[in-house]
Amino acid sequence: MESKITILLADDDKDIREIGKILLEGENYEVIEAADGQQVIEAASDRIDLYILDVMMPKLNGYQVCRELRKTTSAPILFLTARTQVEDKSMGFSAGGDDYLAKPFSYTELLARVKALLRRYYVYKGKETPEQDVMISAGDITIDPKRMEAKRAGELLPLTDIEFNILLTLAKHKGQVLSAKELYEEVWNETYFYSCNNTLMVHIRNLRKKVETTNDTLIRTVWGKGYRID
DSSP: OOOOOEEEEEOSOHHHHHHHHHHHHHTTOEEEEESSHHHHHHHOOTTOOEEEEESSOSSSOHHHHHHHHTTTOOOOEEEEESOOSHHHHHHHHHHTOOEEEESSOOHHHHHHHHHHHHHHHHHHHHOOOGGGGSOEEETTEEEETTTTEEEETTEEOOOOHHHHHHHHHHHHTTTOOBOHHHHHHHHHOSOOOTTHHHHHHHHHHHHHHHHOBTTBOOEEEETTTEEEEO
């Protein structure tokens, strides 16, 4: 018998947890609840396929929990938050989060985000093609698509899955300018809307901090057109 996809839903608002659980279980997901950050850490395991974390939780906030989870799992992490400034999103993505959903949100939107994250996660983890056996270079960085690793001088770069796939996509199209729409739709595997541009910009900014040095600009912004790696 095929096992169910397991989602951990963490929020200190009991109503959100209860309604979210009913909704997700209606889609045949198994749901584990947590009321604070410490409960998330205690419940974390390899069997959890996706984490939904409220940012402002007691004991440990969502960002703190995310950093701890990223030490042991690459499962997608979706933040729920009333804080939607670019700086707040940057903090979440830097901690290792994959997506943001602003409160108040519709449950239709929650389901759409959950399905998109799970779809990307299993495509990247389970779909192997001949291209994945080919090592790709970007500047002095070596990219291993099969292992989903990027290294400089043999040292592993601490990239999130989204950051890795942005780097991989640009490197596969070396010398070409990819528009925000082209880059977003290839990496996120979903339709691009103008509002997605901020999400893409924050991820690229965080990626640059990890792959660029003071004297080396790897990812170039072509104003009005998009991004490229030479």
